[in-house]
Amino acid sequence: MSPVISTDDLHRIFKNLDKDNNGLVTVHELHHFLHRLGIQTTLEDLKKLVGRTSLDYIDFLFFYEAMVKARIAEQVEGDHKDDLVKAFKVFDLNGDGFISCEELQSVLSKMGLWDKQSGQDCRDMIDMHDKNSDGVLDFEEFKNMMSVPAPADQCSET
Template identity: 75%
Template sequence: MSPIRVDDLHRIFKNLDKNNSGQVSVQELLHLLDKIGIHTTLEELEKFVGRTSLDYIDFLFFYEAMVKARMAEEEEGHDQSCDNNENDLLKAFKVFDLNGDGHISCDELQSVLSRLGLWDKRSGKDCKDMIRVYDENSDGVLDFEEFKNMMSVPAPISDPEI
């Protein structure tokens, strides 16, 4: 939900206030929300609003609360998306970690890439250079954090034949 200018909010309030009482009923608000695709029940809306009608100031507070709630939902969705991405990376890591020791060795990387048709064993090269680029602690293998970095950062070009 993108923010709406105060002038537009005032115009919306005036259009909702059909009888010019300076109040908008929860039923009128419910009708507006339904029109814009936010579906809720009258009971839920009354509970959220805490009264049966709103004056203009209450209407502004209601709008602000709706925007914050929507932003929190979007952020939560983003967090879940990040969690899903991390789970996907963990599954991929486990595919490469053939012996399950929590590290990807040069032999494991080369074996999986070969099975996928992404490595030519006849080239005489090994995966040490690929691992070395992302091996932050210089232990010769990739742990999960190093693997995540490798999967999220474009590799520097060191040898066009690899």
């Protein structure tokens, strides 16, 4: 059980929602309760989410756990996006909302991750993730680039 609300508290909430003491909480009762908590959802969406017209106590616990996990996932996704925005701004040196080949190469060089002497530029890296072929990376393209797993080191033993 999640530490957010104790099992005893969840049981009390369930009993308070079960107005007719039949051991079930209807989706309508749950919708009204969520609305009082400030959680805005339509009755139709809640019915789809719950998948039935009423919940027994065990179903109520599963519903609660699903809601907690969804909330945690939202927070993690939000934190990840914030980190990506910050990273994007590091590479977008002129602040125009795009990462050019020159900007990418400059930042990678400053980080010691690009050898200026090689004569190569970052065009291949940009081209690989530049979905609209405009020669620069916008935030969505950058986000996609950052979510691609890095290839495993392919070192051959000698």
